[in-house]
Amino acid sequence: MSGGEIVSGLALPGVRPRPRATLGERLRALTAEQVAIGATAVAVAGLPLLVPAGPANIAPADLLIGVAIVAATVWGWRTRQVWRFPYLVAIAVFVLGGALGAVAGPVPGTGAVALVQDIVLLLACWSVANVCSTPERLQIVLAAWAYSAFAWASVLVVGIVVGSPTLKGETARDGARTTLTLHDPNYAASYFFVGLMIVWAAGRPRGLRARLAATAALVVALVSTGSNSGVVSLIVGAAVAFLVFLYRQRGPASALAALVCLVAVGYVAGSNVSITGIQNWAQDSKYAFLRDGIGRGDSSITERSTILHESLPLYRSGGFFGQGPASTKARLAAEQAPYVKEAHDDYVATLLERGAIGVLGLILLVGSVLQRAWSGSARRLHARVAAVVPHPSALAGAVAGTLAGAAFNELLHTRHVWALFAVVAAVGLSRE
Secondary structure, three states: OOOOOEEOOEEOOOOOOOOOOOHHHHHHHOOHHHHHHHHHHHHHHOOOOOOOOOHHHOOHHHHHHHHHHHHHHHHHHHHOOOOOOOOHHHHHHHHHHHHHHHHHOOOHHHHHHHHHHHHHHHHHHHHHHHHOOOHHHHHHHHHHHHHHHHHHHHHHHHHHHHOOHHHHOOEOOOEOOOOOOOOOHHHHHHHHHHHHHHHHHHOOOOOHHHHHHHHHHHHHHHHHOOOHHHHHHHHHHHHHHHHHHHHHHHOHHHHHHHHHHHHHHHHHHHHHOOHHHHHHHHHOOOOHHHHHOHHHHHHHHHHHHHHHHHHHHHHHHHOOOOOOOOOHHHHHHHOOOOOOOOOOOHHHHHHHHHHHHHHHHHHHHHHHHHHHHHHHHHOOOOHHHHHHOOOOHHHHHHHHHHHHHOOOOOOOOOHHHHHHHHHHHHHHHOOO
16 A cells, blocks of 8 residues: 555545645636537526526527637637538528618618627527537537426426416516516427427436426426417427438338328318317416417417518518518508517518528528438437437427427527527537
């Protein structure tokens, strides 16, 4: 036994134990890579922190995202990392369309802010994608996202059980619909949906029972938002994830047969189930979030139909280049339209506000995301990546459900959606 050995945690006589490192020493010992991974994981975990919101909707989550971008940039510069820039061409065209529209539009200042937000979201996407470009780093970030989504949903479920308006994030504007800290029920529903898909894609929590508990919490949280678009995203996402899973496991014939069965079941259900009856049941429910959510289905459809009817003529008056981001509401107010709202539809909003060039950028973006999701979900992954993402079909479901929900709400400018796009890109980068 050497003179410096310690037995049962006690130093031998005459031997001075090594002093513990202080917190400052531990922090200085961290590498740039560890700081970048940690900052990215914290930023992903803090995605729901959207209140309180400041000027230009800057929220606490943006501070965490900013720190993560800086940390990733410093790490890349110090270690001379070869960075990849997914979605660059698509967003360049998308932003160009918005800039040309904003020049001639009624709210150039607001449009400029929206364009800056687009660029920041793209920078955040690149930061996450490059930090997650190895299976080991991807595993840490996905675990942080899955466990934090479970935790946030659990907080909301506790709020529902104890009846706390603060924990539920209820507002006078949205009635009993919950928002947690995501400011808007539809954004909250989208976050919980994407979080659910991340839980299954990453296989976290590890145990099946814990993962089922996380699923239950996230579904309850989503339903409590009263978001019909969230329910659409969930249905579409689950169906696509199931079909892609079958494609991977059994081949295209099985996936096609399952698709036919799903279409047949959907047709029969649509022909025999009374949507009006469900809405009437929800309106009479003792649960307020059902009354304010599913129960308002007719009014929600009427609102969106009215917005669409009022908005489409704006394209003809706006011209080829559109009138700039965030201009729809201002233009409807100027024309004294009876229902003044934003487009509530990413596809229509792009056409009206960013014109034909913006639509081209959106097509390129959607095509790129779908291609990456399909490549990472339907094909065989490298063994190390497959261990980190055991169910990649859930990522395809997350993308499909999000794109479906974007037809009812403007979701393509939200932070968690761009984090999803980054993870989809990272799965491809991890195979290179």
